[in-house]
Amino acid sequence: MDEREEEPIVLRPHHLLCTQGYSGNGYSTEFVEHMNEVVERLRYGDDRIRITFSTDTLCSCCPNKTGEDQCVSQDKVKKFDGKVTEYFGIEEKEYRYREIIKEVDSKMTSDIMDDICGGCSWYPVSACKKNIIGS
Ligand code: SF4
Ligand code: SF4
Numbered sequence: 001m002d003e004r005e006e007e008p009i010v011l012r013p014h015h016l017l018c019t020q021g022y023s024g025n026g027y028s029t030e031f032v033e034h035m036n037e038v039v040e041r042l043r044y045g046d047d048r049i050r051i052t053f054s055t056d057t058l059c060s061c062c063p064n065k066t067g068e069d070q071c072v073s074q075d076k077v078k079k080f081d082g083k084v085t086e087y088f089g090i091e092e093k094e095y096r097y098r099e100i101i102k103e104v105d106s107k108m109t110s111d112i113m114d115d116i117c118g119g120c121s122w123y124p125v126s127a128c129k130k131n132i133i134g135s
Pocket of ligand 2: 060077
């Protein structure tokens with residue numbers, strides 16, 4: 001399909017970080033297969049995204065999604081979204097993924113990342129911090 005005919009990828013704010021840290025691990029086989037496709041497109045293909053303050057395209061294949069704007073870890077993921085939104089001024093609108101993550105990463109510090117991601121079970125075992133701030 002012509003790239004320009006594709007819809008923007010819908011992402012919730014904290015997934016601007018998770019998609020950078022992602023290195024092939026996830027909640028289920030279906031989730032990982034879908035995540036692989038999305039991340040491949042964001043990193044190398046048509047990188048138009050639309051931010052939503054709700055469940056997004058990655059949530060759509062996640063076993064933890066329990067409904068529209070509902071996740072088994074609702075309080076936690078809403079906090080992640082809220083912090084990313086606040087720190088980086090993210091709005092519910094369209095962006096270019098590779099542009100916005102460049103901007104986010106340039107403002108990211110170790111303390112900010114600890115504050116956003118400290119409660120995430122992937123944080124100690126993932127490449128998130130290394131990929132985003134290089135340490
Ligand atoms: S530590 Fe968790 S919330 Fe933070 S970027 Fe990684 S997967 Fe996402
Ligand atoms: S854990 Fe929750 S926020 Fe994360 S991808 Fe799954 S449904 Fe979405």
